[in-house]
Amino acid sequence: MDESSLELQKADDELLNLLDVFVEYQQLQEAINGGLKRGYFDLAVAKRTAGYRWISPDMYSGRAQAIATVAVDEASGTITYTRRTPTVANNADKSEQSGGLRKRGAKAKTVNNDEKNENDVRKVSDDPLLWFGMLVPPALKDAQTQFTTTLDQLVRLADLKQQLAHKLDALNITLP
Amino acid sequence: MSQAVHKNRTLIAAIGDEDTVTGLLLAGIGDVDAHQRANFVVVDSKTTQEQIEEAFTSFTKRKDVAIVLINQHIADDIRGILDEYSAAFPTVLEIPSKDHPYDPTKDSVLKRVQLLFGD
Numbered sequence: 001m002d003e004s005s006l007e008l009q010k011a012d013d014e015l016l017n018l019l020d021v022f023v024e025y026q027q028l029q030e031a032i033n034g035g036l037k038r039g040y041f042d043l044a045v046a047k048r049t050a051g052y053r054w055i056s057p058d059m060y061s062g063r064a065q066a067i068a069t070v071a072v073d074e075a076s077g078t079i080t081y082t083r084r085t086p087t088v089a090n091n092a093d094k095s096e097q098s099g100g101l102r103k104r105g106a107k108a109k110t111v112n113n114d115e116k117n118e119n120d121v122r123k124v125s126d127d128p129l130l131w132f133g134m135l136v137p138p139a140l141k142d143a144q145t146q147f148t149t150t151l152d153q154l155v156r157l158a159d160l161k162q163q164l165a166h167k168l169d170a171l172n173i174t175l176p
Numbered sequence: 177m178s179q180a181v182h183k184n185r186t187l188i189a190a191i192g193d194e195d196t197v198t199g200l201l202l203a204g205i206g207d208v209d210a211h212q213r214a215n216f217v218v219v220d221s222k223t224t225q226e227q228i229e230e231a232f233t234s235f236t237k238r239k240d241v242a243i244v245l246i247n248q249h250i251a252d253d254i255r256g257i258l259d260e261y262s263a264a265f266p267t268v269l270e271i272p273s274k275d276h277p278y279d280p281t282k283d284s285v286l287k288r289v290q291l292l293f294g295d
Binding site for chain 2: 060
């Protein structure tokens, strides 16, 4: 009798736990819907300000490296959001360094090679905001902030979905 | 072997309309690997169902993708293979787009929880 009571108690606890996770899942889903809505609005304002041509797939970088990634825990299958700071690299301007070109009026210039090479080396960031130009409209920055926040929530939602799937599998609840 | 696979799963892939993919790229998910494989696909009016299915299949087969984000209205176009997909990773999440709000009745998790309570 005690054993069956304990089993029932355990089943009740698991069911309550599942419902708690499900409530959190639904609340997070609503928050994500609102966040995406705001992000889409900011993006629309940015496109209107900067022009649709400047904020389009044509501006996507072909050398993109992910800044926002996830870490999957091997044992539990949980998903954690990770984000690195956009890196800034030196990108030397090779055209200025090419020799062999006759430069007109070179006598009037006193060329300091060190200063010239330093000026030619440009800082390049892999922040995706810069794909759309150096001077982007404020609305695009707002959109980036909003989508970044929402992405964090999406990763959390994916984690909750995993948890719910495991709990439902344990209860043998499958769709027909 | 499965543990090593999970260690490599770090990317978030996206299949969506232009605004969705642009927004997610701004958030930093964009990645193009050494073989020029991008982890994002923009779906427009000219994209065929076969192309969407191919993108979904390729992302779900990749060992470096942990999550696939897909607009729900695009997911409806490939609902068949989406419903058949049951792997734990990559996890597939359906998200609303600018013109198509989220429909919770199509959420697979919600359906299973409703089944639990006999709805």
